[in-house]
Amino acid sequence: MAKIIPFKAVRPTRDKVSLLAARSYDSYTSAQVESRLRDNPFSFLHIINPGYKYQKEISGEARYSLVRNRYQEFKEDGIFMQDENPSYYFYRIVNRDGLEFNGVVAAASAQDYEDDIIKKHEDTLEYKEVIFEKYLKTVGFNAEPVLLTYPDHDELAAIIAKVMENRPEYEFTTTYRDTHYLWAVDDADIVAKVSAIFSEMNTLYIADGHHRSASSCLLAKHQNEENKDAKKLESYNYFMSYLIPESDLKIYEFNRLIKDLNGLSKEEFLVQLDAIFRIENRGEEYYKPFKKHHFSMYMDGNFYSLFLRKNNYEINNALDGLDAQILFKTVLKPILGIEDLRNDTRIEYSHGKNDLAYVRNLVDKGEFTVGFGLLAVTTEELKQIANEGLKMPPKSTYIEPKLRSGVTIYEF
Incomplete structure (x- = not known):
């Protein structure tokens, strides 16, 4: 008590x-x-x-x-x-x-x-x-x-x-x-x-x-x-x-900004993403995720919607189902080579109150190569992860x- x-x-x-x-x-x-x-x-x-x-x-x-x-x-x-x-x-x-x-x-x-x-x-x-x-x-x-x-x-x-x-x-x-x-x-x-x-x-x-x-x-x-x-x-x-x-x-989301594609060309990067996500090029249309396991991506003047192909990703606990963890396990670590989310200087974070226009602006200015938009974590997700004794990746919530x-x- x-x-x-x-x-x-x-x-x-x-x-x-x-x-x-x-x-x-x-x-x-x-x-x-x-x-x-x-x-x-x-x-x-x-x-x-x-x-x-x-x-x-x-x-x-x-x-x-x-x-x-x-x-x-x-x-x-x-x-x-x-x-x-x-x-x-x-x-x-x-x-x-x-x-x-x-x-x-x-x-x-x-x-x-x-x-x-x-x-x-x-x-x-x-x-x-x-x-x-x-x-x-x-x-x-x-x-x-x-x-x-x-x-x-x-x-x-x-x-x-x-x-x-x-x-x-x-x-x-x-x-x-x-x-x-x-x-x-x-x-x-x-x-x-x-x-x-x-x-x-x-x-x-x-x-x-x-x-x-x-x-x-x-x-x-x-x-x-x-x-x-x-x-x-x-x-x-x-x-x-x-x-x-x-x-x-x-609770607001934290969006991710990445400085480079880990040596990949844009086309090579998209091909690797296609194995994990259903990808749609939205052009200059602002795309903000509206449900879990959907992501926004901005790169080279275009917005993309990324929908997780669930047959290629296994969810065993509350942390596995967290969008920030999904992005880390499927993209940031295996494709972009970012293993330490706290200390790697190639990644920075922008809380959702800055919105995707902020992300777009930084990419367009050349400070970053690609930006990812996430859906905000819910209070129930936060509680479930805590109840299971698990820990979120850094910068998962702006509260x-x-x-x-x-x-x-x-x-x-």
Whole structure:
């Protein structure tokens, strides 16, 4: 049974939250980072890029200590405050496309992660887990929740909706035109009901944040080995999460862009594809896959539809039936010679919000030779792969909502 608990969040004062909240650091260009650091002294980017204060690039463990220092300075300057009572944080995001996400920011159990109550669908890289564990141990906080999803629950939805009838603690719109709302909930009856509802759930699924959750759990494991004081360990045994119902989850595809044809001519490549797919040249007509095992391909000014010849492909489990895996096993590896999807520099990825016009443009500019469009993974596919203990290929899903750092902070 899932253990999801309230916590005393450190969070910005109401007048500063819109200035402080930041996207994931990797989503900014260097120019965007520079402008925000230069023009906004309250941005959370100042905390995670502490070398800016000295106009110096600082990395590794030296940076971690400075992150901790900058975070403490924000607290000392009254930019952050901490809630007096453990709370659940009901959180709504309405994005620029009109999609709405309603959920709960809370602390999830590291033991539930270890016991597979919290299930995973992506592999993590060990070196990244170790690096981020060191970071967490030094800075002493989580600032970006892991995105978890749970089965739709009418009673919990009603509780959340009722609270959201009241004025939110935060209401702010980002430059991305996403509007965020937060309600801090410490009412004892509501807290008890929400805790009880989550405790009845047998399974939760990680939607986004596999490395963050894995690193948090690695930290909990090592802290438990090193320190037998259970009271001190309590905070380490949890990690901050944003939990939303499955029906709120929005999954986009990741399209593939390949730099060359592995020494093949276009004609030779098409002949090899014909053994696996039924191919139709669509000319300049944009073709987007509309069902499983159908793919779009763009090459040399033409779109192609590729329909899998199922008599030549065997599906033995949920992973075998995943379109990203099919493309890897039938085309990327055997024909194009791409074996390492994470590190091969000949392949790049474009999430589906960029659409196939983006893929076409990059191929037409000569940056890539061929692009493949995929159908988005469904929530049921994600769950089935996790339930079978399997892992998707990298960049199989682009999932919304995308969360902001620094709105709620969980301290260890």
